[in-house]
Amino acid sequence: MRDDPQRNRVLFILTLVNFVNYIDRVIVFPLFAPIKAEFGLSDGQLGLLGTVFNLVHSPANVVLGHLADRTSRRRVMTFGVLFWSAATFLSGLVGSFRQLLFARALVGVGEAAYAPAGTAVLTAAFPREARARAQGVFNTGMFMGGAMGLALGGILAESVGWRSAFFIVGVPGFLLAASLKGMPEAAPIPGERFVPIQRLLRVPAYVMMLVSGWFATFAAQAYLTWGAEFVHRYKNFSLREAGVSLGATVIVGGVLGVLVGAALADWLAKRWPWGKALVVAVGILAAAPLIFGALMTTSKPMFVGLFFAGSFFMSWYHGPVIAIIHDLIPQRAHATAVGISYFLINFSAPTLSPWLVGRIADGYDLLVGMQVALVSQVLGGLLYFSVVYFIRRDGLEHPALEEFRAELLETAGESGS
Secondary structure, eight states: OTTOHHHHHHHHHHHHHHHHHHHHHHTTGGGHHHHHHHHTOOHHHHHHHHHHHHHHHHHHHHHHHHHHHHSOHHHHHHHHHHHHHHHHHHHTTOSSHHHHHHHHHHHHHHHHTTHHHHHHHHHHHSOGGGHHHHHHHHHHHHHHHHHHHHHHHHHHHHHTOHHHHHHHHHHHHHHHGGGGGGOOOOOOOTTOOOOOHHHHTTOHHHHHHHHHHHHHHHHHHHHHHHHHHHHHHHSOOOHHHHHHHHHHHIIIIIHHHHHHHHHHHHHHHTTOTTHHHHHHHHHHHHHHHHHHHHHHOOOHHHHHHHHHHHHHHHGGGHHHHHHHHHHHSOGGGHHHHHHHHHHHHHTTHHHHHHHHHHHHHHHSOHHHHHHHHHHHHHHHHHHHHHHHHHHHHHOSSOGGGHHHHHHHHHHHHHHHO
């Protein structure tokens, strides 16, 4: 990865945009307390701020991912960055809770245009043996942006108010959109057919990635949405302490975990085709007892230490997962396959998770809601071993997609002759 300046430039720019992406996505969560106070909301209503984002973001991933494969991935990404930045700025201008829900839904549309196209551009730029590491670096932008969003939210909520927080974080995206002009385009090969979505769903390893990813994502979204509010209520953190401590924990533990997990996945993949999937399963399960300990401890330092370790292992997921999808699916359907993944996982898991945990908090308490999320995490880790099984059985090139890979080689040969 170090010996190709052009590849590294692509990786740097896409990671930087992903960093801003997640700041704008996460900034709303540490602002829950002042938003709740201004509009007189219940916890269930607050959870809708996460739900409405994913409710729109998820189906938009399929549409915009498919569009990126058929047209220009660069243009789709640029549109997304400009759109979500405008919607973030708009969030600070709203006059009612319904208007805020609408603004956050618009953020979901813009952000759906970025990840499927961005990950496809990145995979096209790197060889298979380095894909998990490239996607891992890309996802450090997610962790760093998420952590920065939590920290900035806590700081800005107390210093300038929740409306100004949206204004401040909405501006950088407008400036970064211009940097995407230099992204490489993967031109369609003449005569190449697009892979029908129903064919992708005939690959068992890919389908089980979606199922197990649902449970893991349900848990991760619950921690992200309610983490700051949880430590504020149960661990006696101030809003500033909650944002800064969780932000620092996620950024250090998450980034280290992404990089270690991605490197380990690429190394194991040289020995076994299913090596990347094994890293994902082990990481999710290893994080569970650590996060349980963090939820139950009464010590602030112990909470931070355990949550740090849990974040480290949980984040092993993020480097290999896109690389596995792209290994299983022909190149011309990469953005579509990722878009389907985001849709089927995010439409129900992160859409349901913030609201359901909020409802459990209303009926019982927030600790019970977080424990429900932990059970979902364990199920996700256990189910991911089925991905290992199917790759061991079928290999990375499943027979259901064989004709499309053969056609790709044939049309590529004809266009080069």
